[in-house]
Amino acid sequence: MDISIFEVLGPVMIGPSSSHTAGAARLARVAALIAARPFSRVDFGLSGSFARTCRGHGTNKALLAGAMGLAADDERIRNAEALAAQRGLEARFYEEDLDWLHENAAHITFYHADGQTEVWGASLGGGRIRVSRIGGFETDIRAECPTLVVHHLDRPGVVSEVSRTLAESGLNIAVMRLARQAKGQAASLVIEMDGAIPPEVGERVRQLQHVTEVIVIDVS
Amino acid sequence: MYHSFKEWFAAAERRGLSLAQVVLENEMALEETDVETVLATLADRWQVMRAAAEKALDAPQPMTGGLISGQAQKQTHYAETGGFTGAALNKAMAWALSASEVNASMGRICAAPTAGACGVLPAALMAAAELLWAGARQIQDALLVASGVGALISRNATVAGAEGGCQAECGAAAAMAAAAVVTLAGGSNAMVGQAVSIALMNCMGLVCDPVAGLVQLPCSFRNASQTVSALLSADLALAGQDAVIPPDEVLEAMARTGHSLPAALRETGMGGVAATPTGKRLKKELKLDEL
Structure with missing residues (x-):
């Protein structure tokens, strides 16, 4: 079942x-x-x-x-x-x-x-x-598990930097979706996590290069 | 893993577990959690259900339109006389009406399986628990079996009034409650299945026709009547009645019947008693379609 x-x-x-x-x-x-x-x-x-x-x-x-x-x-x-x-x-x-x-x-x-x-x-x-x-972004956020929304500039390596930061914090990614307005422009990353996202992890992601905003959604 | 009543009952028999244990183990595996977490959440949900079923007994709840405000209190007073169906059934109906009132008044409820049908399971289970002097542990098992039934209806038929009419909401709740009551009474697994078949047969095709689109009328009366249906379905099953049609096939019939209902009879507020002159007048007077 x-x-x-x-x-x-x-x-x-x-x-x-x-x-x-x-x-x-x-x-x-x-x-x-x-x-x-x-x-x-x-x-x-x-x-x-x-x-x-x-x-x-x-x-x-x-x-x-x-x-x-x-x-x-x-x-x-x-x-x-x-x-x-x-x-x-x-x-x-x-x-x-x-x-x-x-x-x-x-x-x-x-x-x-x-x-x-x-x-x-x-x-x-x-x-x-x-x-x-x-x-201006199409996205898909269900908020059924703790979710991280990362607004950033579409540059090589940003996605891997974000996922590396999460992995270093011992957090497991369940689902990750990327949307961008146009090549090289503003982009948005939606990451659904298996567990809660501590505030300091959100802060670490916020410090990454090309990241413009980080939003933590946890309403479970 | 089970996807039907047949598989659920077979799993219980093969592994020497109760139906409740099979549901519990499935939940732990599905949500990757432990037994304490599941049982604590279950106890919390039961607490919310009971509170809603009692809240309006002595305090009419205010609500938009006010079509069912005060119903629970009236039935509670009447229950003291015993009425024709006895004090216990009248009290059970009062509990179901109370939860419906709380729901309509924007109070706190636990959907079971839906908000519109939230009075049936607590009312029937509270009535049975009172008669049987049942404790928390037995109620826990009864709730697990009820959830198992609800999950199967949700998966193999529907629990949305917009898809299947009221049979999918109050009817599904009655089937869940009947299974819970049989479990509480110590009935066999086969009896649980019979009770589900009987409860769903008795409301096959029941339409969803909320007056003025409000979750009030006939919703509260359906909560009361399906509570009684749950208790009598349990009684019929415990007496050894054979429903003949297995619950899996009844679910199939329920889904088919739901799909063949016209849209007017599936939670649009356009058919049934909603389309009566009085229903239409109320809709117009309440002006609920304006932003």
Whole structure:
């Protein structure tokens, strides 16, 4: 049997829907980690079933709560709007055609003091998610295990330097995906690890030549 | 490794293990973890399930639309009279209604196998455990067997209402719960299989038709009725009834039936009771399709 019993008895989550509530919270939480900087406003473009059944499933509250870093089983999700007001966070929801992405898709824009971060992703069902695009990069981030996202310049040897640093720290790579905008330009490396990623390892990768940004995503 | 009820039961027999032990060993191998971790997580999940099944008994939960707010409390009061089906079944229904209310109110629940069906397994298992004076260890085994059943339904049929209708959600939960109750009562492996077949036969083709697209109505009543179905399926199996159709074949029928349901009856809120004049009026009044 290749299905874990905790996929059957789980997830532990805030209702009412694993795809429209738990998955929404998780997607926005991962997106906020990817944004990696403080933001004062966040916009959610929603399509398909996500847009149509948003308020009935509390998808808006879940997305907002996730953007504020709340986990999918945090009972404060219900009061996400009040919490956002307390924190001075502004949020906007609008309908957008994202059918190319998924039935339950979201386009999340974070507004920082010095620019924006855009993240596109979807809730796949059962609380599972996928981030498909970050800014100009196509990607595939599921966040089902600790994940390292390394933005860098597309130069020979960067990938092997990153994997060597991880190996030296005793970390095992489960899956590695590389995406680039164009040859020699900005590139993005998504690395799923078998175990937790200690902060100092992220810092060591950040020090490598041609690496511009390192994001550690651990929401398991 | 097992991929069907037949293989699961054969593995247990061949190795002289209980069904629960086979599930436990498979989980440890699959997740590369130890027995303590699995059992601790299982105990945590059971704690969440029980808390949700009790939370709304004396406190109606607020929710968007409010279609099922207060149901658990009403049933709890009524259970004291004994009703027609007895205090135990009425109490079991109250537990199922409570979990449904908590889920609808954006409270904390444990999906089993889905959020919409999260009341069935805890309610049926709590009812059986109370009657049998069952302890934590027995409940643990019952939950392992229930998960084994759920994993097989998920793999060989479906547990998504959008794919298979309510039979795939509350129906699957009833099959899991029936297997759990038979395990708790010390029934044989064959009886576990019979209970699964009976529970799924009794809701074959049940549609998913949430009013106004909310996970409230008829979801809470289906949680209550499938809880009762789980307990009676266990009773039928424990009495030695022969379901005749093996559980693997019932799963096949369930998948086939689910796929032949029109989309209107698969969690779109477009058919069944959702499409009644009252259902449509509620949808319009609640304006839930606006962002």
